[in-house]
Amino acid sequence: MATVHTIAIFAVPGVQLLDVAGPLDVFAEANAQLGKEHYRPLVAGMSAAPIRSSSGARLLPDITIRExxxxxxxxxxxxxxxxxxxxxxxxxxxxxxxxxxxxxRRYGSICSGAFLLAGCGLLDGRRITTHWSVASRLAEAFPMVEVDADAIYVADGKVRTAAGVTAGLDLALSLVTEDLGREVALRVASQLVMxxxxPGGQMQFSRRGEAMPAGRSALQELQRWVATHLTEDHSVPRLAERMQLSPRHFARLFRTEVGSTPAAWVEAIRVSAARDRLDSGQCAPKQVAADCGFSNVDHLRRAFMQHVGVTPAEYRKRHAAFATDA
Structure with a gap:
């Protein structure tokens, strides 16, 4: 008799419904592709009461922690x-x-579920991922955990973790690949249209850390001017001249009050502007590079890879579709 693998997804009240439903559908589809029950997916809860999700839909737990x-x-x-x-x-x-x-045999989390495991010490010494918006918070709260803020999913020993929300499907599919092989997983992905x-990591979806005006009012005024004059020379000497400060004093003041070097801030604001243009789907990377103050498309590509994790062409191909459909 074939072994049936029980997959238990623990859900707290207020759970993100897709964190549960997405992986469950992947495992159910794997069963359908095999024509037999290989996985037995279960929902675990604190009690037998229905679990109200963040969207308002309710889940009925199959097992509870009190059993x-x-x-x-x-x-x-x-x-x-x-x-x-x-x-x-x-x-x-x-x-x-x-x-x-x-x-x-293995355990892990989807999205911010990593906080519950980390709170039990179950992620100490492990490399994991979580939703980009809370990755730094988790890393600060649990210094024994190595947090990869860009990964879609991570496997480390018996620990498996996924980034935010829809990444739970990616994680579940990777588990199907581990258990049943690439061909079955490919059929599952095809059937679920995923x-x-x-391609790429989750930081391509993040808008956290984008350059925003900071520091004293004179510095914020300078930063707003830079954001509206992207193609001009924004070297330290030129920016210092505009502030009527010496380059050395300006660079030190900027780093202290803004938290980055002037060059890093200028690059970040140019990348942010480039993302906005690529989101529209109207501009090719070469034109975006010229409009946003990059010396050439290769310069844009390097900066984009560093900040976003994918090339401008890849980003435009994926994200412009959302703008077109909206």
């Missing part, structure tokens, strides 16, 4: 929730997650 059961969980995943970073796991939940993770391997 005494010897049923083996092959894979344990913790789904995220908008308030997950602020949750303090109860002693009962800590015991359940720790024991189940220890006994599972990438087999999503």
């Amino acid at each position: 005494e059961t010897d049923a083996a969980i092959h894979t344990l995943l913790v789904a995220g929730a908008p308030h997950a970073p602020d949750l303090d796991p109860s002693s009962a939940l800590r015991r359940w997650l720790t024991e189940r993770a220890r006994r599972a 990438y087999f391997k999503r």
